[in-house]
Amino acid sequence: MQNINLYQHEQRDEGGPRPRSLLLGLLLLSLLLGLHAAWQGWRSYQAAEAAQTARQQAAQAQQQLDAVKANYREPVLDPALPARVTARESENRQLQRMADYLRDLDLQRRGGFVAYLLALADRHPPSGLWLTRIHLLDGGSELALYGLSQNQELFPLYLESLGRSEVFRGRQFARFEILRDQRDLLEFRLASRQAGEGRDE
Structure with a gap:
């Protein structure tokens, strides 16, 4: 009779990583x-370079500030x-x-x-005095009035009335002459300029 051995010795497959896979993982x-x-390291190098540049710029700015302070008076x-x-x-x-005077003078001349x-018409007395001649030159800067009157007391009233006018306010007559003519009338002349000064009105 022959004996048959049905028992086979099987080698167990042990679990866990293989040495080759473990080595590859370590390398990776x-x-x-x-x-x-x-x-x-590259980032640290860039940060160090930037810090160095900033320190150099700060040093230059401080030197410029010191120079300005040294020269400041x-x-x-x-x-x-x-x-x-x-x-x-x-x-x-x-x-x-x-300029105001020249502007006013220009306005007067253009007007x-x-x-x-x-x-003169508004301030003329109702009776006893009348004008025979009027001279206006250089835009009114030179003025001469010729006339006749029956009463010498009308002259100061007439001058006062003219002085209240806006146009003649402040004007000073440098020449005032009164003569009695053959008709027993008072012939007068008011001039804004003395005789012999410039033109004679």
């Missing part, structure tokens, strides 16, 4: 750690400045008055002599 991890370390008020300012303001006021003639 080492590579990743190396790349991360290199990236961190506290402004000192010129003691003669207020007097010069006052003189300039006075000159400006005079120029302004002259003709209508305003003067209207004022």
Whole structure:
């Protein structure tokens, strides 16, 4: 009789990573750690370069500031400045008055002599005095009035009435002549300029 051995010795498959897979995993991890370390080193290098540049710029700015401070001089008020300012303001006021006068004169010349003639008509006395001749020159700056009167007391009243007029306000007559003619009338002349000064009206 023959014996048959049905028992076979089987080798167990042990669990866990194989040595080759473990080695590959370690290599991959080492590579990743190396790349991360290199990236961190590059960032640190860039940060150090930026910090160095900032320190250099700050040092240059501080040098410029020190140079400006060294050359700075506290402004000192010129003691003669207020007097010069006052003189300039006075000159400006005079120029302004002259400009106003020239503007008024230009307006008078462009407006003709209508305003003067209207004022003479409005201020003329109702009786006893009348004008025989009127001279208006240079836009009214030169004025001469010729006339006759029966009563010498009318002259100051007439002059006062003219002085209340806007056109003749402030005007001063430099020449005032009164003569009695053959008709026993008073012949008068009012002039804004003395005889011999410029044109004779």
